[in-house]
Amino acid sequence: MEVTLYQAIGGAHGVSALCRRFYNLMDTLPEAARCRAIHPADLSGSEAKLTDYLTGWLGGTPVYVEKYGHPRLRARHLPAPIGPAERDEWLLCFNRALDDTIADPRLRDLIREPVERLAFHMQNRE
Numbered sequence: 780m781e782v783t784l785y786q787a788i789g790g791a792h793g794v795s796a797l798c799r800r801f802y803n804l805m806d807t808l809p810e811a812a813r814c815r816a817i818h819p820a821d822l823s824g825s826e827a828k829l830t831d832y833l834t835g836w837l838g839g840t841p842v843y844v845e846k847y848g849h850p851r852l853r854a855r856h857l858p859a860p861i862g863p864a865e866r867d868e869w870l871l872c873f874n875r876a877l878d879d880t881i882a883d884p885r886l887r888d889l890i891r892e893p894v895e896r897l898a899f900h901m902q903n904r905e
Contacts, residue, residue, distance in 0.1 A: 783838025784889060786870050794837065801876035805869075814868035817859045837890070848890040853901055860905040870898050 785794065802822045805811050818825055828843065832850060835841035843850060859865075873894060877887045 785839035787886055794830055794833050797876050798826050800835065800879050801872050801883060803816035804872040804875050807870050808872065811872050812867040814865045826859045837845045856901050856904055861901065861902050862895060866898050866902045870895060
């Protein structure tokens with residue numbers, strides 16, 4: 780039986796911990812201020828959506844798709860001005876959250892590489 784990344788990082792608890800830490804970092808790191816500024820004042824909805832998205836993306840139940848349909852991430856993020864600074868700040872928070880919540884460096888690397896490609900794809904400003 781093949782173990783999914785979702786299972787390997789601790790299932791719902793692991794994904795929730797990752798997303799909670801990610802948004803905590805975004806909300807508190809001065810070096811993430813530009814990224815934070817393009818998010819709503821209350822990050823709870825963003826955290827819930829990222830948790831739902833990552834649950835399915837990592838091999839768990841496709842919760843996000845069940846609730847909202849196809850992610851269409853780039854299209855959904857087009858209203859937000861995402862330039863190199865916002866992208867890099869988002870990645871800073873995500874990478875720190877990975878390091879803080881997932882003990883196995885091999886698992887972190889399996890997640891980090893495609894997430895980095897996705898972050899570059901989401902950039903919509905120079």
